[in-house]
Amino acid sequence: xxxxxxxxxxxxxxxxxxxxxxxxxxxxxxxxxxxxxxxxxxxxxxxxxxxxxxxxxxxxxxxxxxxxxxxxxxxxxxxxxxxxxxxxxxxxxxxxxxxxxxxxxxxxxxxxxxxxxxxxxxxxxxxxxxxxxxxxxxxxxxxxxxxxxxxxxxxxxxxxxxxxxxxxxxxxxxxxxxxxxxxxxxxxxxxxxxxxxxxxxxxxxxxxxxxxxxxxxxxxxxxxxxxxxxxxx
Amino acid sequence: xxxxxxxxxxxxxxxxxxxxxxxxxxxxxxxxxxxxxxxxxxxxxxxxxxxxxxxxxxxxxxxxxxxxxxxxxxxxxxxxxxxxxxxxxxxxxxxxxxxxxxxxxxxxxxxxxxxxxxxxxxxxxxxxxxxxxxxxxxxxxxxxxxxxxxxxxxxxxxxxxxxxxxxxxxxxxxxxxxxxxxxxxxxxxxxxxxxxxxxxxxxxxxxxxxxxxxxxxxxxxxxxxxxxxxxxxxxxxxxxxxxxxxxxxxxxxxxxxxxxxxxxxxxxxxxxxxxxxxxxxxxxxxxxxxxxxxxxxxxxx
Numbered sequence: 092x093x094x095x096x097x098x099x100x101x102x103x104x105x106x107x108x109x110x111x112x113x114x115x116x117x118x119x120x121x122x123x124x125x126x127x128x129x130x131x132x133x134x135x136x137x138x139x140x141x142x143x144x145x146x147x148x149x150x151x152x153x154x155x156x157x158x159x160x161x162x163x164x165x166x167x168x169x170x171x172x173x174x175x176x177x178x179x180x181x182x183x184x185x186x187x188x189x190x191x192x193x194x195x196x197x198x199x200x201x202x203x204x205x206x207x208x209x210x211x212x213x214x215x216x217x218x219x220x221x222x223x224x225x226x227x228x229x230x231x232x233x234x235x236x237x238x239x240x241x242x243x244x245x246x247x248x249x250x251x252x253x254x255x256x257x258x259x260x261x262x263x264x265x266x267x268x269x270x271x272x273x274x275x276x277x278x279x280x281x282x283x284x285x286x287x288x289x290x291x292x293x294x295x296x297x298x299x300x301x302x303x304x305x306x307x308x309x310x311x312x313x314x315x316x317x318x319x320x321x322x323x324x
Numbered sequence: 325x326x327x328x329x330x331x332x333x334x335x336x337x338x339x340x341x342x343x344x345x346x347x348x349x350x351x352x353x354x355x356x357x358x359x360x361x362x363x364x365x366x367x368x369x370x371x372x373x374x375x376x377x378x379x380x381x382x383x384x385x386x387x388x389x390x391x392x393x394x395x396x397x398x399x400x401x402x403x404x405x406x407x408x409x410x411x412x413x414x415x416x417x418x419x420x421x422x423x424x425x426x427x428x429x430x431x432x433x434x435x436x437x438x439x440x441x442x443x444x445x446x447x448x449x450x451x452x453x454x455x456x457x458x459x460x461x462x463x464x465x466x467x468x469x470x471x472x473x474x475x476x477x478x479x480x481x482x483x484x485x486x487x488x489x490x491x492x493x494x495x496x497x498x499x500x501x502x503x504x505x506x507x508x509x510x511x512x513x514x515x516x517x518x519x520x521x522x523x524x525x526x527x528x529x530x531x532x533x534x535x536x537x538x539x540x541x542x543x544x545x546x547x548x549x550x551x552x553x554x555x556x557x558x559x560x561x562x563x564x565x566x567x568x569x570x571x572x573x574x575x576x577x578x579x580x581x582x583x584x585x586x587x588x589x590x591x592x593x594x595x596x597x598x599x600x601x602x603x604x605x606x607x608x609x610x611x612x613x614x615x616x617x618x619x620x621x622x623x624x625x
Binding site for chain 2: 143170172182191217239241269313
């Protein structure tokens with residue numbers, strides 16, 4: 092689903108979200124409230140500059156619309172893989188974006204993420220994965236890295252990785268696996284506006300993804316390990 | 325009177341546990357979930373890969389010059405320090421415990437390629453949980469100090485986590501960035517990034533470059549005792565994350581982008597920072613670089 096169809100399904104014509112060079116920004120009326128919408132499209136690569144543009148939008152919302160809910164619409168191929176971005180310090184720009192989203196939550200903004208197309212590692216970890224909760228459309232795709240690069244880094248044969256990525260939930264790209272592991276709160280089916288309404292009503296304030304992962308059987312050890320550290324002598 | 329050895333011990337060549345033993349007050353490290361408890365990855369066996377009884381990270385409480393610290397040390401020799409489900413949960417547990425128990429500071433001896441690709445999805449979620457837990461520590465008023473000097477550097481999601489800290493100490497052989505050179509070369513070709521060109525890798529991601537840009541707060545020699553002294557100096561260096569602080573950060577990062585809009589290389593970027601002989605930077609000592617940056621910061625102030 093492209094972002095225009097998505098915004099229409101969520102807000103009808105009661106939004107002014109526009110695209111500027113793969114960045115989506117605008118606001119929308121929803122159930123009597125104004126929401127700020129921020130996102131990317133075109134499988135945007137998140138480089139240093141794009142991370143700063145997103146951070147700017149979050150800081151603007153904090154400064155000019157205290158407390159306003161932020162909806163993050165995610166479609167990214169991951170971090171931009173360029174030497175120049177590394178030279179500039181893309182890790183610091185990403186940390187800045189993540190810190191801005193984190194600050195928004197601490198100052199009372201509700202932050203909800205939605206993966207509506209695809210999400211890869213670096214573009215996802217400082218947006219949707221730092222929201223109060225992240226959701227996805229059923230046809231969206233989430234993965235960490237493309238298999239050829241993964242084969243090179245892990246020194247595992249690409250054939251093995253291809254086989255594993257079909258069957259193994261820890262490997263396989265796919266929103267159902269992220270749901271089972273607690274990384275996603277839910278998949279939005281059917282009436283998307285209703286799904287947004289329900290999700291906003293159920294936003295957690297604590298990070299309970301590890302417990303969710305344990306309860307859903309996708310990440311059995313994370314929550315228990317955290318608890319064992321808290322209880323250790 | 326210190327009983328510590330006066331000879332230089334390479335931080336890069338130490339294991340995570342050797343670093344903990346030498347960097348913290350002698351005998352003060354008390355580990356949570358030590359290897360004897362055998363808390364291992366549930367995912368590696370199905371790949372036919374060996375487990376580590378600590379899943380590649382040691383966490384616990386300790387003292388540094390008598391001050392109370394919570395500490396984590398990642399073991400680069402095990403899966404490149406990659407963050408899997410258990411490894412990440414140990415970091416999260418330590419950080420949450422810090423919020424509860426309030427030590428003077430949290431130290432993170434980071435050495436990691438980021439998400440452990442062998443348990444990719446679980447690792448990605450885990451790194452974001454670590455990031456949130458680290459920001460919780462900062463928000464509750466304790467400084468988080470990151471030390472980067474291991475042979476594997478600090479990359480990927482852990483590169484972002486480290487950049488979320490209050491204070492970063494690097495050695496000149498340390499590397500801190502996001503995507504490793506091999507990943508960029510695999511994606512964009514050798515003309516984009518030649519991963520075997522060591523000097524290019526170092527001036528793109530290395531400690532001196534990061535220090536010249538202001539991405540790390542202290543640059544030290546590859547010496548465990550130099551890291552200990554730097555970590556001690558950092559114990560009270562809180563940088564609260566306020567809207568004002570993030571606006572200042574935004575101005576700094578935007579100005580850097582504007583200065584390098586034409587994709588200037590490292591040498592050109594250093595020249596624009598006011599270094600008269602940037603080609604000499606790789607051969608300069610840590611001390612020389614430190615003196616230059618200190619005088620430059622005085623000028624700016």
